[in-house]
Amino acid sequence: MKAFTQHQGLVAPLDRANVDTDQIIPKQFLKSIKRTGFGPNLFDEWRYLDEGQPDQDSSQRPINTEFVLNYPRYQGASVLLAQENFGCGSSREHAPWALEEYGFRAIIAPSFADIFYNNSFKNGLLPIVLTAAEVNELFAQAEATEGYQLTIDLAAQTVTRPDGVQYSFEVDAFRKHCLLNGLDDIGLTLQDAEQIREFEVGYKNANPWLFGAL
Amino acid sequence: MAGKTLYDKLWEMHEVKRRDDGSSLIYIDRHILHEVTSPQAFAGLRLAKRKPWRIDSNIATPDHNVPTTKSERAGGIDAIIDKVSRIQVQTLDDNCDEYGILQFKMNDVRQGIVHVIGPEQGATLPGMTVVCGDSHTSTHGAFGALAHGIGTSEVEHVLATQCLVAKKMKNMQVRVEGQVPAGVTAKDIVLAVIGKIGTAGGNGHAVEFAGSAIRELSMEGRMTVCNMSIEAGARVGMVAVDQKTIDYVEGRPYSPKGADWHAAIESWKNLVSDADAHFDTIVEMRAEDIIPQVSWGTSPEMVLPVSANVPDPAQEADPVKRDSITRALKYMGLQANQAITDIKVDRVFIGSCTNSRIEDLRAAAEVARGRKVASNVIQAMVVPGSGLVKLQAEKEGLDKIFIDAGFEWREPGCSMCLAMNPDKLGSGEHCASTSNRNFEGRQGAGGRTHLVSPAMAAAAAVKGHFVDVRELLNEGA
Ligand code: SF4
Numbered sequence: 001m002k003a004f005t006q007h008q009g010l011v012a013p014l015d016r017a018n019v020d021t022d023q024i025i026p027k028q029f030l031k032s033i034k035r036t037g038f039g040p041n042l043f044d045e046w047r048y049l050d051e052g053q054p055d056q057d058s059s060q061r062p063i064n065t066e067f068v069l070n071y072p073r074y075q076g077a078s079v080l081l082a083q084e085n086f087g088c089g090s091s092r093e094h095a096p097w098a099l100e101e102y103g104f105r106a107i108i109a110p111s112f113a114d115i116f117y118n119n120s121f122k123n124g125l126l127p128i129v130l131t132a133a134e135v136n137e138l139f140a141q142a143e144a145t146e147g148y149q150l151t152i153d154l155a156a157q158t159v160t161r162p163d164g165v166q167y168s169f170e171v172d173a174f175r176k177h178c179l180l181n182g183l184d185d186i187g188l189t190l191q192d193a194e195q196i197r198e199f200e201v202g203y204k205n206a207n208p209w210l211f212g213a214l
Numbered sequence: 215m216a217g218k219t220l221y222d223k224l225w226e227m228h229e230v231k232r233r234d235d236g237s238s239l240i241y242i243d244r245h246i247l248h249e250v251t252s253p254q255a256f257a258g259l260r261l262a263k264r265k266p267w268r269i270d271s272n273i274a275t276p277d278h279n280v281p282t283t284k285s286e287r288a289g290g291i292d293a294i295i296d297k298v299s300r301i302q303v304q305t306l307d308d309n310c311d312e313y314g315i316l317q318f319k320m321n322d323v324r325q326g327i328v329h330v331i332g333p334e335q336g337a338t339l340p341g342m343t344v345v346c347g348d349s350h351t352s353t354h355g356a357f358g359a360l361a362h363g364i365g366t367s368e369v370e371h372v373l374a375t376q377c378l379v380a381k382k383m384k385n386m387q388v389r390v391e392g393q394v395p396a397g398v399t400a401k402d403i404v405l406a407v408i409g410k411i412g413t414a415g416g417n418g419h420a421v422e423f424a425g426s427a428i429r430e431l432s433m434e435g436r437m438t439v440c441n442m443s444i445e446a447g448a449r450v451g452m453v454a455v456d457q458k459t460i461d462y463v464e465g466r467p468y469s470p471k472g473a474d475w476h477a478a479i480e481s482w483k484n485l486v487s488d489a490d491a492h493f494d495t496i497v498e499m500r501a502e503d504i505i506p507q508v509s510w511g512t513s514p515e516m517v518l519p520v521s522a523n524v525p526d527p528a529q530e531a532d533p534v535k536r537d538s539i540t541r542a543l544k545y546m547g548l549q550a551n552q553a554i555t556d557i558k559v560d561r562v563f564i565g566s567c568t569n570s571r572i573e574d575l576r577a578a579a580e581v582a583r584g585r586k587v588a589s590n591v592i593q594a595m596v597v598p599g600s601g602l603v604k605l606q607a608e609k610e611g612l613d614k615i616f617i618d619a620g621f622e623w624r625e626p627g628c629s630m631c632l633a634m635n636p637d638k639l640g641s642g643e644h645c646a647s648t649s650n651r652n653f654e655g656r657q658g659a660g661g662r663t664h665l666v667s668p669a670m671a672a673a674a675a676v677k678g679h680f681v682d683v684r685e686l687l688n689e690g691a
Contacts, residue, residue, distance in 0.1 A: 031250075031298040031299070031302065031634075032253075032298075033253030033254070033257075033301060033302055033305045034253065034254060034257055035254035035257050035258055035261075035366075036257070054298055055297070055298070093254075093365060093366055093367055119367075122367050174235050184262075185367065185371055185379060186262070186264070186370065186371050186374045186375060189239060189371065189374075189375040189377055189379065190374070190375060192230070192231055192239060193375075195230060195231055195239075196230055196239065196241070196267075196375065196376060196377055199230040199231075199241060200241070200376070203227075203241065206481075207341070207478075207481065208474055208477070209339070209470035209474040209475070209477065209478045210243050210339065210341075210342065211270070212270075212468060212470060212474070213270050214270050214271075214272075214273055214316040214337065214468060
């Protein structure tokens with residue numbers, strides 16, 4: 001997993017509430033065998049005018065020019081500004097996979113759905129909760145200013161605007177630690193590899209039949 | 215100090231470490247893989263240049279996507295018509311071959327639904343932790359194992375570390391005492407439990423099913439009950455070990471042998487809740503009160519005895535419930551107060567990890583014997599849970615009974631339980647199904663699922679509408 005320490009990036013505003021994971025990545029793409037390749041299908045139904053199929057070359061498809069992520073000024077955005085209850089619906093981990101692959105490193109919203117919030121941390125994507133008033137200020141500024149960028153500092157837990165105004169946000173200490181150090185859950189568990197091995201030896205002695213060859 | 219529950223014991227046996235944040239590392243004994251939720255986990259493993267921790271803990275089989283007709287199966291993987299399904303099945307093969315993981319391939323006679331083959335092979339044993347990227351992994355809890363479904367990141371986590379990060383849940387006991395009436399099965403028991411406690415009733419709990427009616431069930435029946443604990447909100451369902459458990463496990467291909475066997479059964483005898491164990495929640499039911507169940511709505515808790523009428527939203531005071539009843543009736547194409555026995559069925563599906571074992575097929579065949587599928591039923595299919603179940607059924611002549619009655623006799627797989635392969639409902643069609651989920655679109659877009667036991671499904675097939683199977687059983691006697 002990519003570590004997240006500081007990040008400065010272009011902001012794209014997605015001004016809709018209750019964006020669900022079906023909208024983030026529609027179900028026909030779940031038949032894929034990969035964890036990658038979802039970027040081109042992020043927000044598929046909104047981004048394209050035709051209906052997306054799993055094995056299509058999306059670069060050839062008709063683009064919905066009215067969808068905000070397709071505006072020329074938001075190309076290369078890495079910070080998504082969103083509204084309340086972002087990521088609700090199905091638990092599919094394909095949603096953070098798609099956002100991350102598209103190029104987003106952080107999402108700022110007044111609230112997130114639980115499972116999506118958890119899944120994001122597992123995939124190096126930082127969900128930031130600010131107050132509704134703060135988020136609305138950011139929407140106003142991002143829409144008014146072309147090339148609007150924000151600076152996010154995870155260690156300091158701050159979001160800094162171009163005019164120097166700073167907002168602070170909360171994040172669970174354990175998750176912060178993992179993300180700062182790029183430790184995915186597996187990396188973290190493997191820090192205890194020695195202890196797992198020791199456990200395994202004792203456990204095998206007590207229950208040898210559980211270690212029969214399959 | 216209060217004694218320990220079965221869940222407490224299983225948890226303690228497998229706790230490698232308690233972390234500062236209150237979560238624990240839990241050691242995993244058995245990891246079962248299928249083609250849909252594993253590919254990304256293998257890809258992640260490769261990307262991070264990690265190796266599986268313990269190959270011999272893993273066992274795999276393709277089930278969700280595999281076709282179930284003889285003709286499509288005969289040509290092997292290359293002949294799977296749906297290209298995306300073909301790639302998923304092929305990828306499981308490639309991953310298992312690369313890492314040396316034991317797999318029962320698509321046309322191996324031991325292939326079948328993940329939750330059928332584990333116990334059948336003795337790969338699921340009492341006292342194990344069993345996980346799989348599938349929510350119905352709770353099935354394996356019937357053996358006094360701690361078993362639950364996991365997500366794709368966790369599949370990768372288990373492959374790489376042989377552990378899961380988990381927090382201990384609360385203990386719930388569902389006690390069913392007494393004797394069920396004749397013709398009432400494990401499926402009816404668990405549907406009645408879900409109808410009583412609701413689909414969120416078991417949230418945050420590990421459920422132990424207990425009481426004389428549960429002890430009375432065969433291992434197949436206990437698996438059916440544990441299978442659906444997730445439909446009551448509980449990721450974990452369990453039944454304590456007894457002589458039936460041990461008899462079922464004995465002599466299976468991967469169950470312990472010789473001295474190991476004797477040591478194993480000694481330790482398994484401890485896999486019961488202590489008499490003075492504390493449960494956070496206890497639910498009690500009388501077996502005598504349970505009659506055959508039929509789900510009428512779009513959530514497993516929307517279930518009633520076959521003798522009942524579907525609800526009338528006008529009678530419901532709670533506006534949220536009223537609204538959900540109205541929406542469900544509309545989706546299901548039913549009238550308020552309509553008798554359940556007036557619901558006509560268009561298709562019948564006997565199969566899935568809930569009800570595709572030999573005992574299930576025997577129960578359905580008993581009803582189908584000498585009868586014919588009603589003319590209004592477009593299709594009635596029987597999909598055995600594994601190649602070995604199919605073989606056993608054929609040995610007993612059950613296939614012939616079904617075919618003579620007008621049922622299709624299929625190759626093993628998940629099939630119409632989730633309709634990821636070509637077996638699907640058409641929009642608006644009603645299906646008497648022995649599966650576990652009646653969500654909107656679960657068996658095909660617009661499809662209307664009614665959850666029932668295998669005997670009730672067979673009865674609906676021959677009558678063309680829902681009927682109390684006991685009427686047919688009496689008439690046949
Ligand atoms: S039979 Fe149905 S519920 Fe069971 S594993 Fe297959 S798809 Fe899932």
